[in-house]
Amino acid sequence: MNRETAGEQDRGSGPPVVLGAGPALRAAIGGATAAEGTGRIPFNKPYMTGRELFHIAQAVSFENIAGDGYFTQECARFLETRFGLGSALMVTSCTAALEMAAMLCDLQPGDEVIMPSFTFVSTASAVMRAGGTPVFADVRPDTLNIDVDQVEQLINDRTRALLPIHYAGVACEMDRLMALADRHDLIVIEDAAQGVNAAHRSRALGAIGHLGCYSFHDTKNFVCGEGGALAVNDPAMIERAEILRDKGTNRRQFWRGEVDKYTWVDLGSSFVPSEISCAFLLAQFESMDAMQDRRDHLWNLYQDRLKPLAADGLVTLPTVPADCRSNSHIFQLLMNDERTRDGVIAHLAAQDIHAVFHYVPLHSSPMGRKLTPDPARLPVTDDITGRLVRLPMYYELTEADVARVCTAIDTYCRSPATGR
Numbered sequence: 001m002n003r004e005t006a007g008e009q010d011r012g013s014g015p016p017v018v019l020g021a022g023p024a025l026r027a028a029i030g031g032a033t034a035a036e037g038t039g040r041i042p043f044n045k046p047y048m049t050g051r052e053l054f055h056i057a058q059a060v061s062f063e064n065i066a067g068d069g070y071f072t073q074e075c076a077r078f079l080e081t082r083f084g085l086g087s088a089l090m091v092t093s094c095t096a097a098l099e100m101a102a103m104l105c106d107l108q109p110g111d112e113v114i115m116p117s118f119t120f121v122s123t124a125s126a127v128m129r130a131g132g133t134p135v136f137a138d139v140r141p142d143t144l145n146i147d148v149d150q151v152e153q154l155i156n157d158r159t160r161a162l163l164p165i166h167y168a169g170v171a172c173e174m175d176r177l178m179a180l181a182d183r184h185d186l187i188v189i190e191d192a193a194q195g196v197n198a199a200h201r202s203r204a205l206g207a208i209g210h211l212g213c214y215s216f217h218d219t220k221n222f223v224c225g226e227g228g229a230l231a232v233n234d235p236a237m238i239e240r241a242e243i244l245r246d247k248g249t250n251r252r253q254f255w256r257g258e259v260d261k262y263t264w265v266d267l268g269s270s271f272v273p274s275e276i277s278c279a280f281l282l283a284q285f286e287s288m289d290a291m292q293d294r295r296d297h298l299w300n301l302y303q304d305r306l307k308p309l310a311a312d313g314l315v316t317l318p319t320v321p322a323d324c325r326s327n328s329h330i331f332q333l334l335m336n337d338e339r340t341r342d343g344v345i346a347h348l349a350a351q352d353i354h355a356v357f358h359y360v361p362l363h364s365s366p367m368g369r370k371l372t373p374d375p376a377r378l379p380v381t382d383d384i385t386g387r388l389v390r391l392p393m394y395y396e397l398t399e400a401d402v403a404r405v406c407t408a409i410d411t412y413c414r415s416p417a418t419g420r
């Protein structure tokens with residue numbers, strides 16, 4: 001079925017789309033449920049806990065579906081309490097959170113922000129939109145997180161901020177980064193888009209830097225379609241963050257009775273999400289522990305099943321350092337070379353299993369080349385992006401699905417014709 005046909009069906013006369021608790025509900029309304037062990041295994045599938053519609057109905061009954069009502073506040077309070085954040089501001093996406101974070105750094109032309117090239121576009125575009133210059137560092141070959149030795153070498157008197165991303169929900173070396181920032185008077189922004197409910201030395205990711213950015217996009221662990229949050233852990237930044245978020249006005253201070261009228265006081269934008277989004281998201285937060293347990297279980301299953309292949313040097317498994325608590329956001333493998341990586345993805349696709357790779361490193365993307373025509377050499381980034389494959393990972397993935405994926409990888413890697 002091509003995209004157009006799928007779209008037609010979505011708008012067509014089939015059963016209405018009903019959110020609910022997974023396969024049982026879909027079966028009840030006549031939706032597709034593949035028999036165990038057969039059928040397509042998608043790469044990602046957002047999980048619905050079953051309470052999303054209930055919360056949305058409540059939001060509608062409150063007759064306030066704009067921003068900053070009951071559900072927006074409940075979501076923010078949940079994040080602040082559970083993760084020990086200074087202040088959580090719900091926003092429309094992690095991209096929005098990154099843009100606000102960059103604006104809070106007050107970047108001047110020529111000011112540099114050090115980040116990995118191995119990341120999503122928004123990490124760099126947020127800095128550029130705020131007038132700064134991204135400077136790309138290489139990553140470590142084990143965790144695929146920013147190489148702190150190289151960060152240290154890149155710091156100079158134009159550096160204003162460090163922007164590490166926690167790849168796959170595994171923490172960067174935050175102690176070393178915070179110490180560097182302290183020594184050089186830099187702001188640390190954590191891109192914790194993938195790190196919701198993960199921790200480093202028992203501190204939640206997003207709570208460690210001056211600022212932290214979360215994503216609730218459909219592809220992440222806890223979702224509301226499009227959504228995000230900015231954690232403001234430096235109390236000195238909270239007032240301005242609130243203003244930037246609300247179109248550059250001091251409306252929040254007005255609501256709290258701190259000023260007698262609200263007006264335009266700074267250059268902000270519209271970063272406040274709708275109550276509908278936050279009502280949906282609160283249902284996901286309420287099921288956070290169960291959703292996390294399931295992901296951890298599936299991640300460990302992949303790890304156990306693929307250990308023999310790793311022992312024979314045919315794949316490299318992910319590394320989670322002992323001081324990190326991962327949220328099992330991604331299960332990625334490194335194949336031995338690009339040919340094998342492309343081959344294994346094609347082999348899985350032929351068996352209706354959707355595995356993917358990412359990222360095109362930002363320094364070698366068309367926009368990145370415009371930024372620095374002569375980019376620094378980032379050998380680890382260039383090497384691992386050619387070898388990386390991400391396996392299907394979502395709440396409703398079954399043990400049988402994991403077994404099927406692992407068997408297919410095993411067959412491919414051990415075949416004399418294709419494996420190495």
Ligand SMILES: *Cc1c(COP(=O)(O)O)cnc(C)c1O
Nearest residue numbers: 093094095120122165193215217
């Ligand atoms: C997903 C992601 C983003 C963007 O998140 P949105 O909520 O889609 O804007 C930013 N950075 C990283 C590392 C991501 O994985």
